[in-house]
Amino acid sequence: MAKNNLLPFCHLLQSVCYRTFLIGKTHRIASVSLLSLLPLVANAEALSLQQAVDKAINQDDWLISSQQKENAIRALAQGVTALPDPKINVGLLNMPTDSFDFNQEAMTQFSVSISQMFPAGDTLRLAGEKYATQGDQMPLMRDNRRAMLAMEVSNIWLTAYSYEESIKLVKQNRTLFEQLHEAVESGYSSAYGRAKQQDLVRSELELIKLDHRLTQLRQEKENALKKLSQYIFPKMVDHDASDQSITLKNAADPISGTSLNTLTSDALAAHLSQHPLxxxxxxxxxxxxxxxVIAEQKYKPEWGVTLGYGYRGDDLSGKSRADLASIAVSVSVPIFSSRRQDAQVKAASLQVESFISEKQLVLKELMAKYRVLTSDINLLDQRIRLYQTKLLPSYRESAQAMLNAYTSNDGVFSDVVQARIATLNAHIELLNISIERFKRLAELNYVMTQSEGVKLK
Structure with missing residues (x-):
C-alpha cells in the first residue's frame, strides 16, 4: 500500500477546521493567510496564493479605470459650486435716426451693464456635495472589486492545486500498480506461478486506465492555469501550462481567532453593515x-442683480449732460411650477426610502450567505474527520486484506484492483473535500470584507 502523503495536508486542514478568524477591521478570513503558504510555481517563479491575489489586484484594469472615474467626478464636484458666469451687456440706446447725432437727444447714451444670477437657496453647495458623494462610491466599489478578485483567484488557484495533488496521488498509485503488474507478470511466466492470464490482462488494463486518468487531470489542470493566466500571467496563454507545478509548503498552522459560530445576529449585522456592497x-x-434637498431648494426664489452705467454726450449748445447709473434686482416667483416641484420632492423622498429597503435586502443576503457558508464549513469538517478517522483506515485495511488473500491464493485479483482503486478514489475525494472547504473560506472572506476607505456622514 502506498504511503499516504496526503495526511500532513489533511492534518493541517483539520487543525484549521476548528478555528476561524476575524482579523481586524478588514476581516481577513484565515483562508487567505493559510493559503499564502501554498506556492504556485509558474514560469520558474514560486508564487503563493496571496501573491497571486496581489498580482491580480495590482494588474486589474478595472481598478485603474475606477480611480480615473473618481478623479473626474471629484473634479466636477469642485466646478459645480461656482456661480454662473456674469453677463455683460454693451449697447447704444436711443440714437436719433434722423441725424444719428450722439449729442442731439438727451436720452441718447452709451450703456454698459453687468448682471449676475444667484441660484435658489443652497443649490450650488448641495450640487457639489452630490458629486462628492457620488465620488465616495468609487473607493467602496474598488474595495468590493478587490475582495471579489481575491475570491475568484483563490477558487481558480485551488482548482489547479486540486488537480496537481490528484496527479501526484495517481502517479503514486500507478507506481504501486506497476509493481503489482510486475509481480503478476512474474507469477504468470513462472512455471510455479499462480497468476492467471486474466489477472495479467486486468493489471495492464488498469495501468492504461490510470494513464488516461493522468492525461485527463493534466488537461483539467492546464485549463485551470490558463484561466488563472488572465489575472496574473497574461503571457502564459501562449505557452504550455501543463508543466506548471503547485506544491504545499510544510508549515505549522499560524491561524488563531474565534469560532465560526460566535457572532450573534446583532454582531453579525453590525459587522456586515461595513461590507462594501x-x-x-x-x-x-x-x-x-x-x-x-436640492428639489426642496426650488421652492426658494432665484435672485439676480444688474448694475448699469450710461454715458451721455454734451447737448447741442455744448453743455455737458450727467451720466446715468442704474441698479436692478430680479427675483423669480415659483408659483406656477409648484406642482412640478412637489412631484420632484415626492419622487426624491421615495427614492430615499427605496435605498433603505435595498440596504436591508443586501444585509439579509449577506447574512444568509454567511450562515450557509459556516454551515457548509462545519459539515465539511465532519466529512474530513470521517475520512481521516474511519473511511481511509478502512479502505487501507480492505486493500491490504485483499492483497493478503490473493497472495495466499485465497482471493481474486479483481478484488485487489478494486480495493486499490477505491483507496485512491478515497484519497482524491478527501483532497477535493479539503479544497472545497478552502473555497468556502475564500467566499466567507469575501462576505466578511469590511471597507475603511470612506467615512460616511
Whole structure:
C-alpha cells in the first residue's frame, strides 16, 4: 500500500477546521493567510496564493479605470459650486435716426451693464456635495472589486492545486500498480506461478486506465492555469501550462481567532453593515437625500442683480449732460411650477426610502450567505474527520486484506484492483473535500470584507 502523503495536508486542514478568524477591521478570513503558504510555481517563479491575489489586484484594469472615474467626478464636484458666469451687456440706446447725432437727444447714451444670477437657496453647495458623494462610491466599489478578485483567484488557484495533488496521488498509485503488474507478470511466466492470464490482462488494463486518468487531470489542470493566466500571467496563454507545478509548503498552522459560530445576529449585522456592497447603498441613499434637498431648494426664489452705467454726450449748445447709473434686482416667483416641484420632492423622498429597503435586502443576503457558508464549513469538517478517522483506515485495511488473500491464493485479483482503486478514489475525494472547504473560506472572506476607505456622514 502506498504511503499516504496526503495526511500532513489533511492534518493541517483539520487543525484549521476548528478555528476561524476575524482579523481586524478588514476581516481577513484565515483562508487567505493559510493559503499564502501554498506556492504556485509558474514560469520558474514560486508564487503563493496571496501573491497571486496581489498580482491580480495590482494588474486589474478595472481598478485603474475606477480611480480615473473618481478623479473626474471629484473634479466636477469642485466646478459645480461656482456661480454662473456674469453677463455683460454693451449697447447704444436711443440714437436719433434722423441725424444719428450722439449729442442731439438727451436720452441718447452709451450703456454698459453687468448682471449676475444667484441660484435658489443652497443649490450650488448641495450640487457639489452630490458629486462628492457620488465620488465616495468609487473607493467602496474598488474595495468590493478587490475582495471579489481575491475570491475568484483563490477558487481558480485551488482548482489547479486540486488537480496537481490528484496527479501526484495517481502517479503514486500507478507506481504501486506497476509493481503489482510486475509481480503478476512474474507469477504468470513462472512455471510455479499462480497468476492467471486474466489477472495479467486486468493489471495492464488498469495501468492504461490510470494513464488516461493522468492525461485527463493534466488537461483539467492546464485549463485551470490558463484561466488563472488572465489575472496574473497574461503571457502564459501562449505557452504550455501543463508543466506548471503547485506544491504545499510544510508549515505549522499560524491561524488563531474565534469560532465560526460566535457572532450573534446583532454582531453579525453590525459587522456586515461595513461590507462594501452595503456601504455603496448607504452612499446612494445619501445621494438621494441630497437630491431631495436640492428639489426642496426650488421652492426658494432665484435672485439676480444688474448694475448699469450710461454715458451721455454734451447737448447741442455744448453743455455737458450727467451720466446715468442704474441698479436692478430680479427675483423669480415659483408659483406656477409648484406642482412640478412637489412631484420632484415626492419622487426624491421615495427614492430615499427605496435605498433603505435595498440596504436591508443586501444585509439579509449577506447574512444568509454567511450562515450557509459556516454551515457548509462545519459539515465539511465532519466529512474530513470521517475520512481521516474511519473511511481511509478502512479502505487501507480492505486493500491490504485483499492483497493478503490473493497472495495466499485465497482471493481474486479483481478484488485487489478494486480495493486499490477505491483507496485512491478515497484519497482524491478527501483532497477535493479539503479544497472545497478552502473555497468556502475564500467566499466567507469575501462576505466578511469590511471597507475603511470612506467615512460616511
Amino acid at each position: 452595503v456601504r455603496i447603498v448607504d452612499v446612494q441613499s445619501n445621494t438621494a437625500q441630497i437630491d431631495k
